[in-house]
Amino acid sequence: MMDLWSGSVFCQNCLPAPLWTGVYRTLTHGGGKTLFYLLIIWTLFVSGNCKYSSDECDWKGAGLSDESSMRSVKNLYLQCTRGRITWRYPSGAIHIALQYSPKGTEFRVCLKPSLTNRGANIYTEVAQQLQLLIADQNSATNLNQEKNSQETHCFHSINGKAAIFIEAMPYILASKLVTEFEYSLDPLVQEVEQDPLSDCRPCNDTELVRAFCSSDFVIKSQMREVAHDKFSKESFIDLGVSHVFRQRDEVFRPAKHSRYSGVVVTPLKCGVRQGEGHFLMTGSIVLGKARLGCAPRFSQFRRIAKEMTERGLNDCDLSAIIMG
Secondary structure, three states: OOOOOOOOOOOOOOOOHHHHHHHHHHHHOOHHHHHHHHHHHHHHHHHHHOOOOOOOOOEEOOOOOOHHHOOEEEEEOOOEEEEEEEEEEEEEEEEEEEEEOOOOEEEEEEEEEEEOOOOOOEEEOOOEEEEEEEOHHHHHHOOOHHHHHHOOOOEEEEEEEEEEEEEOOOOOOOHHOEEEEEEEEEOOOHHHOOOOOOOOOOOHHHHHHHHHHHOOOEEEEEEEEEEEEOOOOEEEEEEEEEEEEOOOOOOEEEEOOEEEEEEEEEEEEHHOOOOOOOEEEEEEEEEEEEEEOOOOOEHHHHHHHHHHHHOOOOOOOOOOHHOO
16 A cells, blocks of 8 residues: 555645545545545546645745635655745645655654744644644643643654644634744664764864854853753753854844853753853754854864964864954
């Protein structure tokens, strides 16, 4: 039996949402053989006239208020490790197939809705069953449900595949709503194959320069406080930032007592402790969190920057460090 949920036989804007829901429920509860063959015929009929969406990391789209849009299911195929989905005035439904490269790799999917996320329920499919992952905030029945809808939600792939189903809610004023969230894919690696402290070792000179040139954020900062959370297995470092060289998203914001402030996150197992002086901190920004990568003392990196520049081994312009 072909993989119905993978989206391999469905094309964009072709399958009416009520038919999709009916087919899915009938098949998962048995007795759907006749409907299954009808679905194959339907797919063969429309496949020549429909277009599949492209493989992009970020997707922006808009639903329409006409009747055909309210019954349609858009299909997206994403093979990026992170990105953003923005669906303005949602109508109908979107099916998103996720896959990590190389094919067959098991991975974890995490979604973080924006603060203004409204207009749709977001489901994941596990063992051929839809499970509500993030409820539409407009239909939240209590404050706790609304609060939870703004947190990060994660689930694991099955047989190297994961799928998200977004169902627009029937609002009259849907044109004022935006369904928006970030997604992130991380491979599931068995601990026996990985050094448990590989994320904690200091970076060498080459890695430091590469981190400065290519990281999502690069800052000059001082530690103000370090907090450890045993539940999340993370340490949170509160920073006073004197200079922002680069940040992909605005995670370090203007502050009163320092030019900027923000928090970086690192694994609890690394045992980070508060240190004095200025540090050059680099890392990635994933689902709104600044995750710490290389973090040498600023004076140490200035020396390295001078040496690498003199030897012609700098991957980018390091003059801001050398002259700063």
